[in-house]
Amino acid sequence: MARSRFSITRLPGFGLIAVLTFVMLYLPIIILVVFSFNAGVSQSRWDGFSLQWYQAAFNNAQVRDVSLRSLWLAVTAASIATMLATLAALGTTRVGRFPGQTMIYALINQPLMVPEIVTGIALLIFVAAIKVQTGYTGMGYLVAAHTAFCIPFAYLPIRARLETLDNALEAAAADLYASPIQAFRYITLPLMVPGILAGFMLGFVISLDTVVITEFVKSAGQDTLPTYMLGQLRRTVTPEMNAIATLFLALSLIVVTAFFLITRTRGR
Amino acid sequence: MSHEIDITGLSKSFGQGAAAFQALKEIDLTITSGEFFTLLGPSGCGKTTLLRIIAGFELPSTGTVRINGRDVTSLGPSKRPVNTVFQSYALFPHMSLSENIGFGLKMLGKPKAEIRATVDEMLQLVRLEAMADRRPSEISGGQQQRVALARALAPRPRVLLLDEPLSALDLKLRKEMQSELKRLQSETGITFVFVTHDQEEALTMSDRIAVMSAGQILQLGAPQEIYNTPVNRFVADFIGDTNFLKLRVKAVDAGMAVLELPGGKAAQASLPDGMRPATGALVTAVIRPEQAEATGADEGDLHATVESATFFGTDTHLHLTLADAQGFVLRRQNRPGQPVPAPQSRLGLALAPGALRVLED
Ligand SMILES: Nc1ncnc2c1ncn2[C@@H]1O[C@H](COP(=O)(O)OP(=O)(O)OP(=O)(O)O)[C@@H](O)[C@H]1O
Ligand SMILES: [Mg+2]
Numbered sequence: 001m002a003r004s005r006f007s008i009t010r011l012p013g014f015g016l017i018a019v020l021t022f023v024m025l026y027l028p029i030i031i032l033v034v035f036s037f038n039a040g041v042s043q044s045r046w047d048g049f050s051l052q053w054y055q056a057a058f059n060n061a062q063v064r065d066v067s068l069r070s071l072w073l074a075v076t077a078a079s080i081a082t083m084l085a086t087l088a089a090l091g092t093t094r095v096g097r098f099p100g101q102t103m104i105y106a107l108i109n110q111p112l113m114v115p116e117i118v119t120g121i122a123l124l125i126f127v128a129a130i131k132v133q134t135g136y137t138g139m140g141y142l143v144a145a146h147t148a149f150c151i152p153f154a155y156l157p158i159r160a161r162l163e164t165l166d167n168a169l170e171a172a173a174a175d176l177y178a179s180p181i182q183a184f185r186y187i188t189l190p191l192m193v194p195g196i197l198a199g200f201m202l203g204f205v206i207s208l209d210t211v212v213i214t215e216f217v218k219s220a221g222q223d224t225l226p227t228y229m230l231g232q233l234r235r236t237v238t239p240e241m242n243a244i245a246t247l248f249l250a251l252s253l254i255v256v257t258a259f260f261l262i263t264r265t266r267g268r
Numbered sequence: 269m270s271h272e273i274d275i276t277g278l279s280k281s282f283g284q285g286a287a288a289f290q291a292l293k294e295i296d297l298t299i300t301s302g303e304f305f306t307l308l309g310p311s312g313c314g315k316t317t318l319l320r321i322i323a324g325f326e327l328p329s330t331g332t333v334r335i336n337g338r339d340v341t342s343l344g345p346s347k348r349p350v351n352t353v354f355q356s357y358a359l360f361p362h363m364s365l366s367e368n369i370g371f372g373l374k375m376l377g378k379p380k381a382e383i384r385a386t387v388d389e390m391l392q393l394v395r396l397e398a399m400a401d402r403r404p405s406e407i408s409g410g411q412q413q414r415v416a417l418a419r420a421l422a423p424r425p426r427v428l429l430l431d432e433p434l435s436a437l438d439l440k441l442r443k444e445m446q447s448e449l450k451r452l453q454s455e456t457g458i459t460f461v462f463v464t465h466d467q468e469e470a471l472t473m474s475d476r477i478a479v480m481s482a483g484q485i486l487q488l489g490a491p492q493e494i495y496n497t498p499v500n501r502f503v504a505d506f507i508g509d510t511n512f513l514k515l516r517v518k519a520v521d522a523g524m525a526v527l528e529l530p531g532g533k534a535a536q537a538s539l540p541d542g543m544r545p546a547t548g549a550l551v552t553a554v555i556r557p558e559q560a561e562a563t564g565a566d567e568g569d570l571h572a573t574v575e576s577a578t579f580f581g582t583d584t585h586l587h588l589t590l591a592d593a594q595g596f597v598l599r600r601q602n603r604p605g606q607p608v609p610a611p612q613s614r615l616g617l618a619l620a621p622g623a624l625r626v627l628e629d
Contacts, residue, residue: 168358171325174345175352176372177423186371190362 029249036242043237053243063244066228070208073139073224077146078154078203084147085154085199086192093162094170094188109152119149120216127217137219145217146207153206154199157263161195194262201259205252271337272427272459273299273322278331280317280483291317293483295331299427299461304453306462308470309480310506315463318480319429322461324348336426346375351420353430357412359404365415366391366400372423390418393452410441417452427459434469446473467507471495479503499540501629504554511596513553517545525626527553530592531571537624551626557585557599559623562609568616572596574609584608588617 008014036054040047057063088108092101111119127141165188173183211226218227225248232241280292291314299305307315320326322333324345332341340348351372360368369390373383391397394414396407404412413433420428433449434442450473453460464470470477471491478488479502487499498504501512515527518534525545527537537553545551565571572588575595579602586598586609598617609615 166356166358168354168356169360171345172352172354172358172360173371173375175323175325175350176419177346177375178371179346179375182375187360 032242033246033249035239036246038239038242041238043239043242053239054247056238056240057243057247060240062228063225066223066225069222070225073142073146074204074207076143077150077207078200080143080147081150081203082154082158082196082200085151085158085203086196088151088155089158089162089195090188093159108155111149112152116210116212120212123213124216131219139222141217141219142214142222142224145213146210149210149213150203150206154203157198157202158192158195161192161198165191198259198263201255201262205255205259208252208255270301271298272301272303272335273297273461274332274334274337275322276332276334278318278321278333279329280314280321280326281329291483292321292328295483295485297478297485297488299459301426302457302459303475304450304460304462304473306464306470306474306477307480308464308467308477308506310465313480314483315465315480316431319352319431319461319463322427323350323352323429349426351423351425351428353416353420353428353433355431355433355435357404357416359412359415359419361404364401364403365396365407368404368415369418369422371419376423386422390422393421393455394418394448410437410445413437413445414448417449421452421456421458424456425458427461430460430462432463432465434464435466442469449473471507479506481506497625498554498627501552501554501627504627509557509597509599510554511557513555513590513594513596514550515553517547517549517551519547520544525551527551527624527626529570530590530594533569535569535619535624537626538622539626540628543626543628545626552629553624553626555619555623555625557597558583559620560596560598560617561620562586562598562600563616563618565614565616568618570596570617570619572598572615572617574611574613574615576611577608579608588615 035043035046037049037051038047039050039052092104092108106113123145127145130141131137169187169191170183173187174180178186209226211230214222214224214227215230218224223231225244229241229244275295275297278292278295278297279290281288281290283289295318307318309315317326321328324340324343324347328341332339334340335349345352360371363371366387370383370387373386378386387400388397391400394417396411396414396418399407399411404415407415413436416433430449434445437445446469449460449462462470462473471494474491476488476490477494478485479494480486481502487494487503494503494507498507498510504510504512513530515529515537517525518528519526520539523539523541525537525539526534529535539545560570561568571591575587575589577587578585581602583599583601586600588596588598590596596617
């Protein structure tokens with residue numbers, strides 16, 4: 001019985017395609033990481049192990065500068081986006097059906113549908129106009145753009161979490177003399193926490209990662225880590241860039257792993 | 269006995285205009301303090317809707333709800349001295365059992381020491397002292413059910429509403445919880461309003477039962493009363509097993525009718541209040557399967573042919589055909605050495621005096 005069932009693993013070429021896919025996915029990254037430890041400057045010839053490029057990266061004031069800006073921006077934008085996404089999720093799940101509900105769902109998820117380059121150019125024109133009018137050239141533009149961009153990524157896990165919550169829990173709280181605010185404070189909010197954390201982390205990673213939006217919105221001296229790296233690559237590529245990229249990769253891996261651990265325990 | 273809940277002229281419609289559906293129709297109901305009151309009826313008859321209106325989760329379309337004399341019709345659930353045991357239990361998954369049980373008292377603003385004392389008392393009442401610090405996901409279904417009960421009892425409500433609280437449990441646990449519920453009810457003296465669609469559960473546990481169908485209460489009374497004197501065909505059919513016989517009236521006298529039985533003999537049957545069928549009319553008479561006795565083939569009131577026999581352990585159900593081809597089920601208690609009648613064998617039936625009753629259709 002089990003032998004005759006269709007199985008994709010028995011199709012000709014399955015193994016080859018699988019191996020090629022993984023090679024394509026991971027080999028370039030492995031090479032990048034390996035050469036970040038190269039003692040020489042070459043990206044293709046191994047000259048022995050060394051941490052000198054990491055040392056160079058740590059001592060590079062500009063790298064430190066853009067890294068801190070990236071982190072600050074990601075934390076700020078993800079925090080604001082998570083707060084707004086939480087309210088949006090409550091407003092679209094904890095209410096009766098209202099006209100335009102699907103429409104609002106689509107509108108909130110704009111960044112998932114509109115090509116990033118289009119958003120980038122639109123923001124460029126829009127922000128330039130405001131800069132001319134107000135003369136303000138601070139970080140506000142980047143914060144606003146990143147926040148808007150992060151909202152759907154924060155919204156989706158929070159909404160998913162809310163949808164798994166039994167409505168009877170809030171009814172039970174009301175039955176046990178809790179006011180609507182108390183029911184939210186003691187029941188709904190604590191149970192939303194895993195969704196909120198997951199939303200925050202997704203937003204954080206997305207903000208940390210985005211190049212296009214930042215590139216179009218930033219003013220002079222507002223480079224983030226990705227846009228700085230892009231700028232450097234236009235000149236010479238030294239393994240210092242490999243070291244920075246490896247550290248960046250490590251940070252992303254940590255955040256994404258935390259995200260998975262948190263969402264995995266959400267059934268409890 | 270004082271009135272705990274007074275429901276008058278209560279109706280509930282869902283939807284608007286032509287699509288409107290009337291889930292409850294003009295219900296009048298009084299529930300007495302300290303009684304174990306059961307709402308019994310088939311799926312969709314409006315039991316949950318009635319319970320939700322008493323709890324305050326749903327507003328009635330018309331009518332009033334009074335609790336202990338106070339009109340609470342427009343009050344929300346948090347303002348009524350009523351607690352609910354939900355069918356899904358709805359335990360708070362992020363809180364320990366103690367915190368779950370203490371939640372109502374905390375919301376009422378009771379001092380910490382008092383909350384702790386009551387929680388301990390409740391844990392003891394439902395015999396879960398050893399598990400106070402566990403989460404709901406770390407205990408069994410029957411234990412969760414007891415926590416739901418303790419949580420609803422802790423604020424000492426005047427009334428406890430229970431919506432099919434035992435339906436998720438297996439048979440053995442169900443029996444255990446039935447007696448546990450009865451014990452809790454008599455120990456606390458709290459009025460229980462219990463919803464079930466299981467007639468046996470209703471009969472064994474209740475002080476009084478309201479049998480509902482299609483948004484109406486058809487009969488209200490003690491279990492014996494409902495079982496022995498069902499007011500109509502629906503109640504007779506829904507509660508226990510019943511034989512329905514179409515019989516001709518030979519004579520009528522003072523609440524009693526003499527009916528002609530298949531095979532020619534006659535028997536007395538009680539008539540419902542206000543019913544006076546004409547002589548010669550066909551009426552529906554009912555008799556419970558255990559209220560007749562098998563006799564020799566030529567004795568008794570009725571003559572029957574055995575079609576089949578089903579063994580149930582404590583008793584055997586004999587499926588019979590009467591002289592005029594109407595079916596009849598006889599429940600016979602099993603005794604050691606008693607032979608099971610063979611199919612197509614003939615026997616007589618003696619009806620217990622007073623067992624035959626005429627019903628309005
Ligand atoms: N919110 C609602 N909107 C529309 N119809 C409803 C709503 N709630 C209940 N009903 C209808 O009202 C009727 C009574 O429902 P109710 O839940 O009270 O039945 P029940 O007796 O509790 O049934 P069960 O034994 O299956 O739980 C059903 O026909 C149901 O479809
Ligand atoms: Mg129900």
